[in-house]
Structure formats: structure tokens, C-alpha cells
Amino acid sequence: QVQLVESGGGLVQAGGSLRLSCTASGIIFSNNAMAWYRQTPGKQRELVAAISVGGSTNYADSVKGRFTISRDNAKNTVYLQMNSLKPEDTAVYYCNRPGGGWYYAWGQGTQVTVSS
Numbered sequence: 001q002v003q004l005v006e007s008g009g010g011l012v013q014a015g016g017s018l019r020l021s022c023t024a025s026g027i028i029f030s031n032n033a034m035a036w037y038r039q040t041p042g043k044q045r046e047l048v049a050a051i052s053v054g055g056s057t058n059y060a061d062s063v064k065g066r067f068t069i070s071r072d073n074a075k076n077t078v079y080l081q082m083n084s085l086k087p088e089d090t091a092v093y094y095c096n097r098p099g100g101g102w103y104y105a106w107g108q109g110t111q112v113t114v115s116s
Contacts, residue, residue: 002025004094004106005022005024006022006093007023017085020093022036029073033052033053033098034096034097034098035047035097036050037093037095040092046060066082068083069081082112090112092109094106094110
């Protein structure tokens, strides 16, 4: 059974930083590209950043230069370092596969709130 557990969210002032973690179980983590998504009420979940099996990364234009995705295969964990946070980054953040038509079961997500 696949399980994705996100953590690290919280309340931070604009300009601050947070580091999110997502630990996966039930999959061969090193064989999976991974991604971070975020969702706000009434909006579709959007892809924020993705990292390939080999470590190549891609970012949404809205977070380029501020967010960094990384992975630790030994810990089955993908990270999202978020710097220079803005109020518009406020959302629930989730990790999963970077699309391709199917996803693992979504975790509970972690809430990030950026105050102005």
C-alpha cells in the first residue's frame, strides 16, 4: 500500500522560508519521479516543482528562483525548500508523481500560510 506523508508546513511571514518533506512508503522510491503540488480552496491542484529519477528539476514560473526541490533516495523523501515566500504561496502542499495520467493516493498534505 502506497503512502505519502507530507510535513513541514506552518505559518510564516512574507519573505520567510519553510522546508517541506514528503516521505513515501510502499513504492520503490528511487524509481519514481516525484513532484510537489499545491491547492487553494476552489482552485485546481497545480504542479509546483518536479524532480526526475536522475535529479533533473522543473518549476512552475511562479516559484522559479525561490523554491528548490530535492530528493534523498536513502530516506525515501522528497523535499521542497521554499524561500522568499509570498502570501500567494499560501496553500495546502502535496507530493505525488508528476502526472502522466495517474497518481498514487494523495496524502493529507501540509498547510503553508504566508502572512503579509
